[in-house]
Amino acid sequence: MGTLRLDLTIPTRSFDVEVDLEVGRETVGLVGPSGAGKTTILDAIAGLRRPSRGSIEVAGEAWFGKRVNRRPEDRSVGYVFQEYALFPHMTVERNVAFAGDGAGLLERLGIAALAKAKPAQLSGGERQRVALARALARKPRVLLLDEPMAALDPHTRGRVRSELRLLLRELRLPTIVVAHDFLDTAALADRVAVLVDGRVVQSGTAEELIARPANAFVAELAGGNLVHGTARPRRDGLTEIVLESGQVVVSTDAAFGPVGVVIHPWEISLARAESEDSAQNHIRGRIESIVPVGNRRRVRVGPLTAEVTAAAVEQLGLAESDVVVASFKATATRLTTRGSSLISTVE
Amino acid sequence: MSRAVFGVFVAVSVAIAFTFLLLPIVAIFLRVPIGDLLSALGNDVARDALVVSLKTSAIAHAAVLLVGTPTAYLLARRRFRGRSLVVTLTEIPLVLPPAVAGIGLLAAFGRFGLLGEELDALGIQIGFTQLAVILAVAFVESPFYLRGAIAAFEALDERVIAAARTLGAGPWRVFMRVAIPLAAGGLGAASALALARGLGEFGATIIFAGSLQDVTQTLPLAIYAELDTDFDVALAISALFVVVGAAILVALKVFTWARFDSISPSRPAASTSR
Numbered sequence: 001m002g003t004l005r006l007d008l009t010i011p012t013r014s015f016d017v018e019v020d021l022e023v024g025r026e027t028v029g030l031v032g033p034s035g036a037g038k039t040t041i042l043d044a045i046a047g048l049r050r051p052s053r054g055s056i057e058v059a060g061e062a063w064f065g066k067r068v069n070r071r072p073e074d075r076s077v078g079y080v081f082q083e084y085a086l087f088p089h090m091t092v093e094r095n096v097a098f099a100g101d102g103a104g105l106l107e108r109l110g111i112a113a114l115a116k117a118k119p120a121q122l123s124g125g126e127r128q129r130v131a132l133a134r135a136l137a138r139k140p141r142v143l144l145l146d147e148p149m150a151a152l153d154p155h156t157r158g159r160v161r162s163e164l165r166l167l168l169r170e171l172r173l174p175t176i177v178v179a180h181d182f183l184d185t186a187a188l189a190d191r192v193a194v195l196v197d198g199r200v201v202q203s204g205t206a207e208e209l210i211a212r213p214a215n216a217f218v219a220e221l222a223g224g225n226l227v228h229g230t231a232r233p234r235r236d237g238l239t240e241i242v243l244e245s246g247q248v249v250v251s252t253d254a255a256f257g258p259v260g261v262v263i264h265p266w267e268i269s270l271a272r273a274e275s276e277d278s279a280q281n282h283i284r285g286r287i288e289s290i291v292p293v294g295n296r297r298r299v300r301v302g303p304l305t306a307e308v309t310a311a312a313v314e315q316l317g318l319a320e321s322d323v324v325v326a327s328f329k330a331t332a333t334r335l336t337t338r339g340s341s342l343i344s345t346v347e
Numbered sequence: 348m349s350r351a352v353f354g355v356f357v358a359v360s361v362a363i364a365f366t367f368l369l370l371p372i373v374a375i376f377l378r379v380p381i382g383d384l385l386s387a388l389g390n391d392v393a394r395d396a397l398v399v400s401l402k403t404s405a406i407a408h409a410a411v412l413l414v415g416t417p418t419a420y421l422l423a424r425r426r427f428r429g430r431s432l433v434v435t436l437t438e439i440p441l442v443l444p445p446a447v448a449g450i451g452l453l454a455a456f457g458r459f460g461l462l463g464e465e466l467d468a469l470g471i472q473i474g475f476t477q478l479a480v481i482l483a484v485a486f487v488e489s490p491f492y493l494r495g496a497i498a499a500f501e502a503l504d505e506r507v508i509a510a511a512r513t514l515g516a517g518p519w520r521v522f523m524r525v526a527i528p529l530a531a532g533g534l535g536a537a538s539a540l541a542l543a544r545g546l547g548e549f550g551a552t553i554i555f556a557g558s559l560q561d562v563t564q565t566l567p568l569a570i571y572a573e574l575d576t577d578f579d580v581a582l583a584i585s586a587l588f589v590v591v592g593a594a595i596l597v598a599l600k601v602f603t604w605a606r607f608d609s610i611s612p613s614r615p616a617a618s619t620s621r
Contacts, residue, residue, distance in 0.1 A: 046513045071512070072509070072513045073517050079510065081506050081509070085504065085507045085510040086510075087507060087510075087511070087525060087529075088507075089528045089531075098514055098516070137514075138515055
């Protein structure tokens with residue numbers, strides 16, 4: 001079954017990157033701070049960088065090992081580079097044709113109308129689709145995505161994330177997605193591995209990482225709120241999620257069916273009453289705990305944890321068992337789906 | 348020094364510089380009217396020299412491009428011990444007086460030179476033939492092309508080359524379809540500069556190839572030969588050079604300008620909806 005197996009040591013200037021990973025027909029997210037060695041791992045799989053030891057196998061075929069080191073052109077990798085690395089002198093059509101027969105891919109990714117355009121004339125989201133089409137034209141056995149969201153403006157990000165998630169589910173290729181943002185990755189990947197200084201410190205589903213972080217770093221990185229509910233699209237293009245607690249939350253991510261709603265604690269603000277701000281989501285609850293973290297305070301309100309400044313807590317005179325309103329924007333939510341059907345709102 | 352005095356100083360410097368640089372060129376065209384220039388070019392010596400120059404320059408330049416482009420690519424893309432020494436060696440003709448280059452070529456390929464006997468045995472005579480002109484021109488112009496071409500290939504985006512490889516392109520395809528088109532601006536500029544240097548080659552040619560009309564006498568050599576016999580012909584050929592030089596300068600500017608279009612790093616676009 002086209003499984004990708006790797007067990008590698010890759011020397012870098014500051015440390016050795018160690019990775020031992022098995023990726024079936026699924027998407028694995030590789031999250032960590034910049035300089036943790038994420039791109040190094042993708043480069044090693046693609047054959048652009050030589051590990052000092054270990055092995056890379058795809059469907060039982062050795063790409064790298066004791067006596068093997070296939071050239072990049074002799075591996076079968078669909079690599080979407082961070083800045084996409086499109087050929088600036090070629091049209092969209094030719095970029096894709098460079099890798100192989102791109103028939104149907106332009107239509108499938110919604111860029112057929114741009115066939116004659118040069119990369120410089122495209123928006124970030126369009127470039128990403130061209131890079132994806134080009135990588136897929138290679139008919140790869142492994143898909144590697146390096147920070148697929150980083151070059152996009154926040155406005156496009158949500159839409160592209162939904163599209164990409166849909167595409168990855170359809171392709172069912174062993175896929176590794178690299179990102180520094182945990183929630184971006186959590187929304188795309190079936191499993192997430194957290195990489196710090198070249199070592200995987202924890203791996204599991206996004207839910208597991210949020211619920212049981214192995215250490216403070218993972219807690220900080222993944223430290224999101226996770227609440228479960230059932231999603232359905234609304235007429236205005238947003239998604240409405242009825243939480244298990246009965247409360248209703250609105251998200252810009254598209255989904256249908258059972259979902260996990262993830263929110264960063266620093267995206268949540270607290271008030272005594274529902275305020276007249278742009279936040280669409282308000283959850284009323286009793287303060288269960290106030291925990292100091294440096295100059296901030298982690299305030300537990302019902303199912304949510306908000307991170308606010310110490311000054312804000314003082315100003316509002318917050319104390320445990322007070323009733324407050326936790327507010328956050330629809331754009332601050334990420335929906336993770338597990339086995340649920342997905343729909344896209346952009347068609 | 349007061350602001351006003353400095354202003355005058357700069358203005359005078361600029362005036363002197365431009366007058367000095369442009370006066371000889373203006374003088375060439377003032378000495379002989381344009382109509383006379385054209386008829387002077389009808390002169391046998393001038394016509395023969397033009398044919399010899401065009402032929403030898405074209406062959407030498409083609410050879411420099413053919414051999415120099417892959418050489419520059421290798422030197423720009425590969426990191427190996429002694430790389431900077433190798434790059435420096437290719438620049439030797441740049442610092443040599445052309446006369447010394449001529450002597451060197453004679454010592455290597457001349458009848459009594461290093462390879463003289465071997466070439467003789469093969470029935471090849473190089474000294475004082477058109478082949479000698481080609482070798483001399485190629486020798487002096489190649490570092491101009493190599494330097495520019497190495498810089499052009501070094502400026503290529505590493506990730507774009509890497510992308511081409513992961514997409515299944517072997518080294519030949521990466522070179523022809525990605526590296527050369529992306530470096531085209533820089534390669535074109537280097538090529539124009541080298542061509543200009545090759546067309547003007549004088550010292551190495553006169554020593555290694557001599558100045559035989561219709562065989563080895565190129566345009567610069569013809570100017571020198573006509574200096575005593577028919578100054579008008581020397582002037583006419585010089586005027587021709589000025590025109591060719593101007594054309595090459597324009598080509599250079601166009602190539603360096605076109606470069607910005609071809610090497611555009613992916614930048615976030617302004618609009619996202621289409």
